Amino acid sequence: MIQLLRNFRELLTHWWSEFTLQTRLMAAATLVVSLLMSGLTFWAVNTIQQDAHLNDTRFGRDLGLLLAANVAPLVAEDHRTELAQFTHRFYSSTSSVRYMLYADADGEIFLGIPFSESEVQNSLTIRRRIQLPDNFAEKAELPMVRQHLTPAGEVTDVFIPLNHEGQYLGVLAVGINPNPTLMISSHLTRDVTTAVFVSIWVMMILGAVFNALTITKPIKELLVGVKNIAAGNFKQRIDLPLGGELGELICSFNDMAERLKRYEEQNIEELTSEKAKLETLMATIADGAMLIDIHQQIILVNPIARRIFGWETQEILGQNLLQHLSPTVQKELQQPLCDMITGKLEGAEFRLTLEEPLNRTVRLLLMTVLDQHRESTKGIAITVQDITREAELNEAKSQFISNVSHELRTPLFNIKSFIETLHEYGDDLSESERLEFLETANRETDRLTRLVNDVLDLSRLESCKRYNFEAVDVSATVEQTLRSNQLNAKDKGIELCQELEPHLPPILGNYDLLLQVFANLVGNALKFTQSGGRVVIRASLLPLSSPVDPGRLRIEIADTGIGIDPEDQEAIFDRFFRVENRVHTLEGTGLGLSIVRNIMEKHHSQVHLVSEVSVGTTFWFDLPVFRETATPLEPLIPEVLTLPPSSILMSTL
16 A cells, blocks of 8 residues: 555656646645635635524524513413413414423423323333533523534524522423524535536646647647757657647757758868868967867867877866976966966966976967957967977087187197297297297197187088998097007007907998097097006907897997096096096096097997996997998897996906
C-alpha cells in the first residue's frame, strides 16, 4: 500500500511537472476561485441554517409560553383529565410539535404525548423524570431552549416552567420539529453548491489534461528544441502529428533547423580551413606569436612562443597571460596592457630579460586588434622575438672592441713613448740606451703584429668561410711544429718531444689550420712551463666503436707547467682571457685558445683540457681518419670518445 501511494505520488508529480508555468498559474487561479466560491456558498448555507434554527427556537419558546399559561391553572388544581384532553387536542391540531411532557416540581413526568403513564401502568410501570439544572427553579420565569439530533431528525427542546400565583408547579417540555420549508431550501442549496464545486474541479482537470495533450506538450517540445539549437545542436527535430497553426509552426521549426545545420557545416568547413592556414602560418614563422582578448586571456599561441616562455607542457589557452609570467615581467607589462585595452595606446615595444626557464632576452611588440569598424578593441596581438643571440653578439662585439682597443693602445703607447724619447733626447742617450729603446719598440711592434694577426685569424674563423678538408699527415704537422718551437724550448731549458704511434693513418682536416692549432697549444705550453720542464705531443689511434667507424686519431699536447685553476678552466677559451691575468708573469693576446676552439669547430670536433695547478696541463682533441668516401667540405665525424681526465693527466707526468 505504501509503495502504491509512493508510485501514485511520483506519477502525480511527473504529471504536474509537464505543465507550463502559465498552465500552473491558470490551475492555481481556478482552484482559488473555486475555493472562494465554495466558501461563500457554504457560508450562505450555514447562515440560512442558523436562521432556520433561530426561527425554530423562537417559535418553540413562544409556543411553550402560550401552552404554559393555559395549562398552569389545570396543573395547580390537579385536573389531569382535562389537562390530558387539552394536550391531546393541541398535539393533534399541529404538526410542528414532536412531543409534550409534564413534570412536577421534582422532575417526575406525570403526563406525556405521544405516550402516557396510564397507557402502560396495567402491564409495566415505568418511572421517568426530567433532569433539569439545579438552579432551574430559581429562574422559573425564563424558558430553556436546546437542540439535539434524534433518529427521526433534529428537534428543538423547549423547557417552560409552570408557575401559578407565584408558586413553582413543575416544567412543561415541548419538542418542536424544524421548519420543513427552510430545511428543504437549505438542503437544496447545499446540494447545488456541492454539485457546482465538483463540476468546477472536473472541468479544471479535464481542461488541464486537454491543455497538456494538445497545447502544452507541443509548446514544451518547441521550447526544448529552441534551447538545443541555441546550444548548437542543429540536429534537433520535432515529430508530432498535429495540424493547424501548431503543425505549421513545427514544420517551420524543422525547416529552420535543417537550414542551420547545412549553414553550420559550411561554416565549420570554412573556419577549419582558415584555422588550419592560420595555425600553419603561425607555426612556421620564426618569431613567437600570441593573441589575447580584452580580459588578458590567451586565445592563440604558437610553438615558438611556448618554447620561449617554457609553456610546452602547460595548458594555457583561456588563462590569464600575466599569471604565467614572472613578477618582473608582470610589473613591466601590466600597465601598458591596460592602456591598450582601454584605447589609450595602439602599440608598444619592450625589451625584457626572461630568467625562467632559460636566460633569454626577448623583444615584445604589442599591437591592438580592432573590430571591422576600427572603433573598439577586440584583443592584443603580441610578437615575441628572441634576441638572445643578438644581445650576446652585441655584448661580445662591445667587449671585443673594448679589449682590442685596450690591447692595441698599450703597445702603441709604448712605441710612441720610446720613439718620442729617442727623437727628443737621442743625443743625450748612450748607444746602449738607444739600442734598448729600439729593441723595446721592436718587441712592442711584434706584439702589435701578433695581436692584429690573431684578430684577423679569429675573425676569419668566425666568418662563414668554407675550408677545404683533405688527407693530412699528422707526423709531418707535428715535425714542423717541433722545428718551429725547438729553438724557443732550448732557450728556456724545456724538453720538447713527440710520442707518436707508428704507422698512423692520415686524418681528414685542413693542414694550415691544424698547424696553427699545434703552434698555439705548444706556444702556450712553452710559455707556462718553467725551465727543466717537459712538453710532449702525442698521437694515437683510438679503438673502433662500430664496424662502419672509419677510426679516430687522438692528439694530446701535455706540459708540466704551472697548471690552470678549476675556476679558470671554464673561461680559458674566451677571447682575451689570459691566465697571466692571475699569475702576473707573462704576456699574450688572449686569443690563442679562442682560435684553437674555432678551428676545432670547423673540423666538427672539440678541444678538451685536463689540468692541475703546479702539476701540468693536457689539451686533447679527436680527428677522424681520412677515407675516400668522405665529403671534402663536410668531414665525417664519428662520436667523440671522452677518456677520464685522470688518465690523460697521468700520461702527462
